[in-house]
Amino acid sequence: MSAERVESPLALTRRARRMYRMLHERYPYAHCELDFDTPLQLLVATVLSAQTTDVTVNKVTPTLFARWPTARDLAAADRTEMEEVLRPTGFYRAKTNSVLKLASAIVEEHDGEVPPRLADLVKLPGVGRKTANVVLGNAFGIPGITVDTHFGRLARRMGWTDEEDPVKVEHAVGALIPRKEWTMLSHVVIFHGRRTCHARRPACGACPVARICPAYGAGETDPDKAAKLLKYELAPGAAQ
Numbered sequence: 441m442s443a444e445r446v447e448s449p450l451a452l453t454r455r456a457r458r459m460y461r462m463l464h465e466r467y468p469y470a471h472c473e474l475d476f477d478t479p480l481q482l483l484v485a486t487v488l489s490a491q492t493t494d495v496t497v498n499k500v501t502p503t504l505f506a507r508w509p510t511a512r513d514l515a516a517a518d519r520t521e522m523e524e525v526l527r528p529t530g531f532y533r534a535k536t537n538s539v540l541k542l543a544s545a546i547v548e549e550h551d552g553e554v555p556p557r558l559a560d561l562v563k564l565p566g567v568g569r570k571t572a573n574v575v576l577g578n579a580f581g582i583p584g585i586t587v588d589t590h591f592g593r594l595a596r597r598m599g600w601t602d603e604e605d606p607v608k609v610e611h612a613v614g615a616l617i618p619r620k621e622w623t624m625l626s627h628v629v630i631f632h633g634r635r636t637c638h639a640r641r642p643a644c645g646a647c648p649v650a651r652i653c654p655a656y657g658a659g660e661t662d663p664d665k666a667a668k669l670l671k672y673e674l675a676p677g678a679a680q
């Protein structure tokens with residue numbers, strides 16, 4: 441794409457969909473990296489994932505949910521005991537507080553069940569649109585775009601939107617990509633941000649969308665050097 445030429449809305453839509461297809465081919469196995477069995481577990485795990493990695497959260501949630509399996513159990517949990525379980529995730533006092541409040545609200549307002557609606561989810565304490573969309577998309581199968589730090593950065597680099605505000609990014613990208621793809625779109629873009637298009641040094645020389653990315657050159661373009669920046673195992677059989 442020429443940097444000087446203004447891209448028409450149709451051309452932008454086509455390019456965005458093409459980029460999504462290319463990224464999907466690169467990460468066909470992209471998924472929510474938090475482990476969960478129920479909407480409640482995913483909601484709590486997403487709250488715990490603030491300021492830490494999904495891997496760390498996955499280490500504590502089996503103990504957490506074995507000890508307190510339901511929203512009622514979590515709401516009635518002993519604070520000190522829960523703090524000990526959550527300690528490895530960092531900010532464990534604040535996170536314990538969040539889980540206790542969240543569980544109480546689910547018990548009091550939704551009879552112990554996580555509500556499957558955006559409008560209800562975002563009214564729960566500590567739950568924003570990002571968390572709500574993660575839960576809707578992955579635990580309820582309702583398409584949602586999760587604009588986290590990776591998604592916002594990549595949507596701007598890939599020229600899908602200039603918006604900075606996450607809700608505006610969500611709406612702008614939602615207008616480009618079919619609704620049924622939104623949850624998978626979120627996964628592949630976040631995978632790409634974590635593995636290839638890093639905040640500081642994107643691996644442009646090893647990027648599947650390099651040819652049609654307006655930000656190509658923001659990072660390392662030499663293919664060998666770029667390949668060393670990749671932070672993931674390629675899918676079995678994928679060429680690199």
Ligand code: SF4
Nearest residue numbers: 637642644647653655
């Ligand atoms: S070409 Fe570079 S900036 Fe564009 S998506 Fe790929 S890694 Fe990111």
